[in-house]
Amino acid sequence: MKKSLTLFILCVVFTISATAQKQKLKSADFAFIGNAKTIDVVFDYSQAKITGLTIDEFFEKKSYEEAEWQDYFMNKFVPKLRFIFIHAANEELGTAPFRLASSTESKYVMRVSFTEVDDDGESDATITITYTDKSVTFEANGDGGKFGSLENLMGDAAKNMGEGVGEYLSKRVLW
Numbered sequence: 001m002k003k004s005l006t007l008f009i010l011c012v013v014f015t016i017s018a019t020a021q022k023q024k025l026k027s028a029d030f031a032f033i034g035n036a037k038t039i040d041v042v043f044d045y046s047q048a049k050i051t052g053l054t055i056d057e058f059f060e061k062k063s064y065e066e067a068e069w070q071d072y073f074m075n076k077f078v079p080k081l082r083f084i085f086i087h088a089a090n091e092e093l094g095t096a097p098f099r100l101a102s103s104t105e106s107k108y109v110m111r112v113s114f115t116e117v118d119d120d121g122e123s124d125a126t127i128t129i130t131y132t133d134k135s136v137t138f139e140a141n142g143d144g145g146k147f148g149s150l151e152n153l154m155g156d157a158a159k160n161m162g163e164g165v166g167e168y169l170s171k172r173v174l175w
Contacts, residue, residue, distance in 0.1 A: 092166025121153025
């Protein structure tokens with residue numbers, strides 16, 4: 001009985017730690033970010049597969065359902081997702097001396113390049129933060145939601161990814 005309980009607890013701990021590690025480092029030097037006051041966030045869906053479709057195929061499929069879908073997605077919906085992401089990340093950054101923002105014309109830029117968005121809104125992205133000739137790159141994931149439209153589920157994923165990125169940065173950037 002003790003062995004079974006111990007094995008069960010080890011499995012639970014392993015599962016929790018595996019799912020908590022949603023950000024994967026590609027390059028390691030975060031030191032330059034410590035001097036930032038703001039970091040502009042740019043969302044890029046140009047190479048994303050959304051529900052298995054390229055962005056152009058996704059727009060084509062949606063165009064018969066809703067007029068001006070591409071304009072809505074790029075000019076209203078993506079900025080809303082970016083706002084959700086930024087807000088969630090900044091909450092996790094706590095007392096960090098820098099904040100994520102949009103349109104501040106900062107020399108520090110975080111490019112969130114989405115690679116995949118599934119039917120549940122779960123999103124994968126490669127994130128690169130740059131300043132002049134310095135950069136750091138890591139991968140991030142945001143779990144989608146359980147109920148609602150794809151747009152709603154993508155909003156859940158943006159919040160989840162923002163929280164993860166904020167927590168990830170707060171542990172790696174020294175200030």
